Amino acid sequence: MRVGIFDSGVGGLTVLRSIRERFPSLDIVYLGDTARVPYGNRSPDTVIRYSLECAGFLVEKEIDVLVVACNTASSYALDTLSRELFIPVVGVVSPGVKTALSMTSGRVGVIGTSATIRSGSYQKALKRYGVDVFAKACPLFVPLVEEGLVEGDIAERIVELYLKELKDVGVDTLILGCTHYPLLKGVIERFMEGTKVVDSSEAVARELDNLVTDTGEGRTELYFTDRSQNLERLIELILGKAVLPNIVSEGIHKG
Ligand code: DGL
Secondary structure: OEEEEEEOOOOOHHHHHHHHHHOOOOEEEEEEOOOOOOOOOOOHHHHHHHHHHHHHHHHHOOOOEEEEOOHHHHHHHHHHHHHHOOOOEEOOHHHHHHHHHHHOOOEEEEEEOHHHHHHOHHHHHHHOOOOEEEEEEOOOHHHHHHOOOOOOHHHHHHHHHHHHHHHHHOOOEEEEOOOOHHHHHHHHHHHHOOOEEEOOHHHHHHHHHHOOOOOOOOOEEEEEOOOOOOHHHHHHHHHOHHHHHHEEEEOOOOO
């Protein structure tokens, strides 16, 4: 079987990594829209249009299931994608919410891009279960990750800048509501001391249990709309060296 995954950039590779660990034989096609990252400060209409274009590219690769490995796209475009496509579509918000609910004692923090937080997707889903929700947009985290600055002084200071208020209100569980953020997990966990940190990528992989069979050749094809400066370094950081030869195309969008 073939699963298609897309994200605005490299962040969705954290989801790919979890899916690959759970389904070693699955064929996976990944598209990172590196020419247009970030999606997190765009309007809903633009996020929906970009998402439809990414999905269209993957559907042409004959995928059986689509994983939207971007919280921003999941927050705005999931309904449209589910309506327009004739294959199952899995987003990242609901698996993250389910995981957090299974861990929390009642005070959940959620961090994400400005667009994800503005959409209220996590807040609405969590409040339905009566937990207290504290949301915070962290717009500098994505450029930090895309620059490969995932450890060290600069990362620590920016993490403190955004997360101090969540630490002060005493959240017991923190959802990383952006697929780039697991790369900052070490710094975030150290700063948040004792708070449970939810990286929804494993929950997303589990969500596929009822949708895919682990059959195929275990191929990983990676497509990017721009071969940006740090691309190979970031792929290596997330997936290791072995997949680098599988970067098969670039520049698929007109703009
Ligand atoms: N990885 C995307 C997400 O999960 C965010 C990056 C962006 O702003 O494009 O929301």
